Amino acid sequence: MNLGFIGTGNIATSVIKGLCTSNSTSHINISPRNKEKSLFLEGLFDKVTRMESNQSVLDHSEVIFIALPPAFAKDILKGLSFNEDHRVVSFVPFLDLEELLNSVGPASKVSRAVPFPTVENHECPILLYHPDETISGIFKNIGTPVPVASEPELKLLWTLTGLIAPFYDLTETLSHWAQSHNVEPSVANRYVMELFSALTCYPRKNIPFDFSELKKEATTPNGLNDQALKIIEQQQANTAYRVAAEALYKRFE
Template identity: 30%
Template sequence: MQSIGIIGVGEIGRAIVEGLRNGGGASPDVFLSPRGARTAAELSERFEGVHVCADNQEVVDRSEVVIIAVRRQDHHEALAGLKMDDDMTVVNLMAGIATDDLRRTLANGAPIVRAIPLPAVRERRSVTVTCPSHPVVDSLFEQLGGVLPVADEGAFNVFSALTGTLTAHYAYLATLTSWATGHGIAPDAADRYVRGLFQNVGRSLSDETRPLYQLAADHETPKGNNERIRTTWFDPANTAALKKALDGLLVDLQ
């Protein structure tokens, strides 16, 4: 693959470009849409072989693979009237836009692959879910941290819903620091300690020999502090509320 186009240069588009360019070695030319003009211009200035196009049609014309990363509510406007050959490969990053929906908008027979790259692709350490498996697209995301192909959009939407929990995790950590501050701990000390605490937890996730429930058990002492918080705060009602929220999001994504 010699060239990649990105229509919609937001946080994920930026992360993909940075991941491709920060890994060393040869990487394809990248053609960016003027949408997200400030980010596109900054990336073009930082990296050789990254170009800002005049419009979305130029992105398509100069690329072998086109990544569509606009907000789903904007995709009709952004893609209307685009002309692309059936041998183009399209990567759809828009949550909630099914393959059939996008095909109707594009009105062509080009293969469409859905994908869920996360910001950590910039460091090449994020597994990207794809649907369906496609050799070119899977190879692209394999070099950005790994790829997890799934066969159908039902399974893909479940993974998409899981990504909706990320900011809840950050808010959870912020609540911990706020609680500590309320008990007299300096905000910077509370922030530093919570970050360090959960960075260590994150590193333990790299041990794939232990399932997640086992990691939880291994970090608990019977009747200890961790068990007390888990069983009193993350109780069956709290668990049910989380699953209900995910079920609602999944319905919207479908």
């Protein structure tokens, strides 16, 4: 199977890297839109061919991944000729399924997906809306597909991907705090990331789980976690995350 990518930004690059280092045997055709990244990917992987145009990607591929900036996506897509046999998967945040269908006709097998950069390491929950078995199978090579039942649900959960940078900001803050007390930067960085990574292992292996129960199990009265939790609640620090999530969600409406 030939896969085609229209757009070679950060997300598309991560997906392509993930596919090329997975069990997938598909060939990948990419657009020349980002010259530096497209040439880099073609040079890095034998499976990747940089095409001369976006239309050439369509003409030589069965599954088309749309990874364009939201502001330009519809205009670029309307300048291309899709066929009815194309399967189209959009990574574009604010392009609803109906708008996508109008932009890629006569193609009618369309879906939306939400990968993020960790997909290149095959460690990524991937939201999927309206996929078929072929599309789900492709994403199983590079992460954990999470099908959603509706577009509103997709938009709500997509919002949470906007909190990746704040998470890294938190880890950086904690690492810098440790470094300010004379811990070596490499040790502080590694421990902070390994700590948070380890905290996700238990619930991931014991689904279903309850966050409230996990919090209770980690909290001993008058212990370190109990003290930290009370201070953070008093500062209403977590409220900022809810406020940020609500603000991001409004962009999808």
